[in-house]
Amino acid sequence: MSLFQLLNGLTFAALLFVVASGFTLIFGLLRIVNLAHGALYLFGGYIGFSIAVKTGSFIVGGIGAMAAIAAIGFVLDQGLLRFVRGNELRQVLLTLGVAFFLNDLALVIWGGDSFTVPIPEFLRGGVRVFGTFYPKYRLFVLVMGILVFIGLWVLLNHTRLGALIRAGVDDAEMVEASGVNIRRVFLFTFLFGSALAGLAGLMGGAFLSLYPSADAEILTFSLAVVIIGGRGSLVGVAVGSLLVGLLNTLGQVMFPELAYFVIFGPMAVLLAFRPLGLFGRAT
Numbered sequence: 001m002s003l004f005q006l007l008n009g010l011t012f013a014a015l016l017f018v019v020a021s022g023f024t025l026i027f028g029l030l031r032i033v034n035l036a037h038g039a040l041y042l043f044g045g046y047i048g049f050s051i052a053v054k055t056g057s058f059i060v061g062g063i064g065a066m067a068a069i070a071a072i073g074f075v076l077d078q079g080l081l082r083f084v085r086g087n088e089l090r091q092v093l094l095t096l097g098v099a100f101f102l103n104d105l106a107l108v109i110w111g112g113d114s115f116t117v118p119i120p121e122f123l124r125g126g127v128r129v130f131g132t133f134y135p136k137y138r139l140f141v142l143v144m145g146i147l148v149f150i151g152l153w154v155l156l157n158h159t160r161l162g163a164l165i166r167a168g169v170d171d172a173e174m175v176e177a178s179g180v181n182i183r184r185v186f187l188f189t190f191l192f193g194s195a196l197a198g199l200a201g202l203m204g205g206a207f208l209s210l211y212p213s214a215d216a217e218i219l220t221f222s223l224a225v226v227i228i229g230g231r232g233s234l235v236g237v238a239v240g241s242l243l244v245g246l247l248n249t250l251g252q253v254m255f256p257e258l259a260y261f262v263i264f265g266p267m268a269v270l271l272a273f274r275p276l277g278l279f280g281r282a283t
Contacts, residue, residue: 003132005249011138013245014145015204019218020225020237021152022196025189028232029165032081032190033091037197038219039099044069044198045205045214046110049117052202058120065198072102073194077187103215112212117205141203145241148196152234165189221248221263228267230277239278 019041026034044065052061084090123137156162168175168182175182225244229236244263251262
């Protein structure tokens with residue numbers, strides 16, 4: 001694999017991490033099977049694209065995408081998911097229906113054309129990396145993925161909120177008895193995970209483009225990342241993102257007709273020996 005393809009794999013892995021980290025917060029920590037996460041990614045990308053084009057600011061587009069998807073996440077969690085807590089099958093059916101609704105709504109608003117989020121002037125063009133000319137924006141995505149990992153690591157492991165989230169997952173009743181409104185903590189976690197999907201939609205829309213089936217593709221990759229890494233594990237999501245990103249690039253270059261098998265074949269073998277994933281643990 002050439003350096004250019006290696007960087008492609010790393011930048012795609014960084015984007016997958018931003019998406020899958022939000023997914024693992026909701027699925028791994030809160031035990032909510034949110035199959036609408038891919039639709040939130042795509043919808044966030046569309047909203048961020050519209051705001052960025054209207055304002056001429058990529059940053060404003062990112063903030064708008066995160067805020068809008070967090071608002072949709074609030075409606076989803078408080079208006080729908082609270083009625084099916086603890087029942088994973090109902091959560092699957094409900095969030096799948098929400099995904100179909102958001103997809104149809106996106107088709108009505110933006111149509112079926114493909115859109116590309118405009119890149120800021122200072123991120124256009126390329127830069128030499130060890131003798132290879134590589135796009136600045138993709139390197140920006142890589143840096144963003146690293147910063148999101150560091151931020152989440154600090155949040156979950158070195159803050160009171162992170163301790164409350166982890167304690168609430170293990171024993172919500174005990175945390176509630178200590179005077180903490182654990183439902184509010186879980187709501188914040190759900191909104192934050194949704195906002196990360198919106199941010200990833202804007203970031204991915206600048207080099208992967210936005211089109212009607214993009215949500216299903218990114219959700220498939222995110223599921224693979226969380227299953228390989230182990231749900232609820234931030235390190236697992238990071239390692240899973242690297243493996244899926246690099247395997248996807250390798251598959252497209254060397255085995256284009258077997259690109260998905262290059263990812264899901266090894267995943268099936270892994271799960272045969274480690275059903276909980278590389279860093280997963282029994283609850």
